[in-house]
Amino acid sequence: MRTTAEYELFPDAPSERALARARWLAREGRVTEAADAYREVLASHPLLKPCWAEYFELLRRGGRAADALRVAEGAAAQFGESAFALTLKGAALTELGRYREALAVLDRAVESDPDLALVWHELGYAAYRLGDGNRALLALDRAFALEPHTETLRLRGRILRDAGRYQAAEVAFEGAAQAAEHGEQREEAEREIATTRRYGFYAPRRPDQLSPAERWFADTGTVVLTPDAGPVAPSDAVLVKAFFEVARDSGWRFGQVVALGPLRPAWEDLARALDAPLVARTAFDPEATPLVVAERPLAADASWVQLGAAVREHGSGLTFVLEHPAEDPAQTGADVIGVLTDAGERRLRMPNPAHAMSEAQHPAARCAGRRLHAA
Numbered sequence: 273m274r275t276t277a278e279y280e281l282f283p284d285a286p287s288e289r290a291l292a293r294a295r296w297l298a299r300e301g302r303v304t305e306a307a308d309a310y311r312e313v314l315a316s317h318p319l320l321k322p323c324w325a326e327y328f329e330l331l332r333r334g335g336r337a338a339d340a341l342r343v344a345e346g347a348a349a350q351f352g353e354s355a356f357a358l359t360l361k362g363a364a365l366t367e368l369g370r371y372r373e374a375l376a377v378l379d380r381a382v383e384s385d386p387d388l389a390l391v392w393h394e395l396g397y398a399a400y401r402l403g404d405g406n407r408a409l410l411a412l413d414r415a416f417a418l419e420p421h422t423e424t425l426r427l428r429g430r431i432l433r434d435a436g437r438y439q440a441a442e443v444a445f446e447g448a449a450q451a452a453e454h455g456e457q458r459e460e461a462e463r464e465i466a467t468t469r470r471y472g473f474y475a476p477r478r479p480d481q482l483s484p485a486e487r488w489f490a491d492t493g494t495v496v497l498t499p500d501a502g503p504v505a506p507s508d509a510v511l512v513k514a515f516f517e518v519a520r521d522s523g524w525r526f527g528q529v530v531a532l533g534p535l536r537p538a539w540e541d542l543a544r545a546l547d548a549p550l551v552a553r554t555a556f557d558p559e560a561t562p563l564v565v566a567e568r569p570l571a572a573d574a575s576w577v578q579l580g581a582a583v584r585e586h587g588s589g590l591t592f593v594l595e596h597p598a599e600d601p602a603q604t605g606a607d608v609i610g611v612l613t614d615a616g617e618r619r620l621r622m623p624n625p626a627h628a629m630s631e632a633q634h635p636a637a638r639c640a641g642r643r644l645h646a647a
């Protein structure tokens with residue numbers, strides 16, 4: 273599908289202007305209001321295919337696959353067994369995990385209009401979800417030949433990366449960045465490039481051959497100190513010792529250790545080992561190369577968000593948490609994690625400071641480019 277970011281917000285054609293409000297709401301993340309706006313447009317412009325496609329994509333990206341299928345059925349009522357309507361249906365079936373049914377429907381769409389790039393793009397995506405990488409790449413090549421498109425290049429990059437073909441994947445993502453028409457697309461492609469380079473750090477192993485901690489670093493750029501299986505869950509003292517070893521061997525020097533949440537003996541031990549004062553959040557100084565520490569990410573704590581943002585903005589210091597939920601990799605806010613947890617229980621892992629140090633020094637790590645030597 274095409275994302276709303278690929279359209280101008282205020283196009284000139286009357287039919288396009290009708291979509292401006294819905295597109296704006298979608299870009300602002302106001303999904304419910306955007307869905308209502310798209311339905312209003314369809315009520316007055318039932319033959320406007322971009323509206324059907326964007327409304328469908330809004331629901332699909334929101335995880336509402338069943339609702340997306342109903343939109344596809346509505347498109348079929350307007351356009352019959354056309355390639356466009358069949359493509360929406362096939363895409364919806366893909367999101368529902370009904371991959372073979374999806375491919376059958378998309379094959380019918382190809383027969384109806386073999387020159388519609390969107391059909392080939394969705395066929396490639398369905399084949400990818402089914403695990404048929406070769407068919408997926410062939411379909412995407414056809415889609416790109418018919419209509420050069422950044423989203424097709426991004427999908428091609430993901431398929432190549434999953435196959436461990438990191439250099440080829442990076443080329444595809446670089447092409448997507450160059451072909452991007454909007455800032456959102458370019459930023460997403462650049463994130464994919466960084467992710468691919470981190471995965472390439474583990475070559476020749478494929479992504480599915482990496483440990484959970486290694487995949488965490490590849491996906492987020494955040495270093496996990498405990499990548500290796502161990503007999504017991506690591507204690508606070510073990511994690512703090514591992515962090516100190518990475519800091520010592522990397523030559524990091526912090527001017528202060530800023531503790532958030534309850535004061536823990538581990539923070540006193542870490543501050544003593546680092547020869548840096550342990551201070552409260554109110555004494556945070558972004559110019560002092562601070563180390564901001566917490567037991568776990570404090571998503572509901574404004575100080576955690578603010579101090580982490582200040583560290584990144586000033587390019588000085590690090591954020592470190594002892595543990596982090598394994599099921600929530602997005603927006604961790606931490607540069608270094610001690611150990612991942614499952615349902616609040618620390619995994620049975622053991623630290624590997626040398627491995628963590630090599631990840632921290634990667635050019636695409638979250639902490640890359642930071643000043644980590646206190647004056």
